[in-house]
Amino acid sequence: MPGLDLLATFLEVYRTGSLSAAAERLGVSQPAVTGQLARLEEQLSTRLFVRSRRGAEPTERAVALAAEVGLHVDGLRSALGPRDVEPAVRGLVRIGGAAELMTVRVLPALARLVAQGLQLRTTLGLGDELLAALAAGHLDLVVSSVRPRQDVVVATPLVDEEFLLVGPPALAHTVDPVRLAADPVAALAHLPLVAYAEDLPIVRRYWRSEFGRRPPNTTALVVPDLRAVLAAVAAGAGVSVLPRYLVASALDAGQVVELHHPEAPPLNTLYLAGRRGVPHGPAVAAVRARVTEAAAEWGSL
Template sequence: MTDLDLLATFLEIYRGGSLTSAAARRGLTQPAVSGQLARLERDLGEPLFVRSSRGVTPTGRADELARRIGPHVDQLRSALSDTDDQGAYAGAVHLAGPSELVAARVLPALVPLTTRGLRLRVTLGLADDLLAALANARLDLVVSAVRPTDRSLVATPFVDEEFVLVAPPALARTVDAGLLAADPVKALAHLPLVAYAEELPIIRRYWRGEFGRRPPNHVAVTVPDLRAVLAAVVAGAGVTALPRYLADPALTAGSVELLHQPAVRPLNTLYLATRAGGLANPSVALVHRTLLARSKEWAGL
């Protein structure tokens, strides 16, 4: 059986991106951390990180392992810690994330903490801007759609969101099913797009991931709120790619239809990001722990 200390050290390396920072947070020497990592990799029979002069980059196996064990190790640490929960509830946390997810999932999960005294201050925005504010100590915790590259930040895999390609029924009926199977880019090229931003971040990701190229379609509407994107699609403005948790009510109601059924669900991992050492704050640790626990009930997004 793998030692819990090895898994705790692995998580510190994974979240901090370096053996040096992991050693500092674990209170160990760097050779001791290197030895524990080597032992874990030997137990698993495969490498977990690619070493470079800038630190370490996790392998796919490391991503999977962190996703599986992270919440459990955090809960064990919390159970064994001397943290005063009442002190945690008496604090304040400056939380940030994308407006749609914060409204639909994050705030409802955290409201029970506020009824016990925790104070939340919430900022909404784009991942890059919020991660920069986190690194500059203007935020405590960020729900991020991208993994931070700043080595001063620690990222914990949070939940996977699934993307779906949707259209109003009238536009869906204009797509030739045979051509869609043979050449989906050509089959969909006549459809106007409704986008979240000029760079088409979600739509471009879907087209490249599923069809191997950027969309050639013209953009009819650009609006920086995914709920407004969905409203425009329902009204007939065009087609778009959305997280399933936002699209599902409209799909159930029949106001939009799926345009494409991928063989493998297109997923994007969301992260909970803090500054290195940020979870030493009991209130931040409480919010972090609560969100990880609640995300297990969501079965993805």
């Protein structure tokens, strides 16, 4: 059974997305973190992270392991460590955001606060719906891909999402690189699309930004979850446009490839929104601070 130190190191890498950031938080050297992570992977006989220049992307096994052991390891560290290292966080915070980003980035970043006593209630959904719930007082904070327009909502830029056009290797081989450079819309037109919604919100934005028009492609599959979109693309159902944070592991593993390489990748700013003029207690302040801190560690998504 893996020891507490190995699991604690694993959780720091998982939450920060970086071996160097985990080493800094733990107060050890990066080689020490690398060695502990290697021992844990050897004990579990599985790979937990895909390393790249962008950091350490968790595998599916790592996501499952973090969910299984996170609260228990944090609780043990709190019980065995100095009592004044991590003060208790009391109160209930209601936070909303897109299912994919909350699952992969935001909730893992907030797990430590939950271990310190914070009560967290999460609502998953679309930006406009969540901002309306925030304005109505049903939520305390929202991580939104939509810039708020309501007067009662105030938002600060949090992090930029970077979008990539990706497809399975088998379909990528059918794209003529010469034609792609000369007429990308025509070169890509035969590829079926996998989309988040019928109106192709993310795909359409990419085509208009990069190619100046809507995609003429056939929409083969629509599923309202970007993780399912990625799974369908990797399985060969078609191509799609997805945020880098979601596809990084699949790219590194060769399950999908980038079909188009723009000089400046399309970006979408995410915002951390709250209600204007509403005094927040220490629990909401702690969540806001932790999400902001984590976003700085992520860099661009």
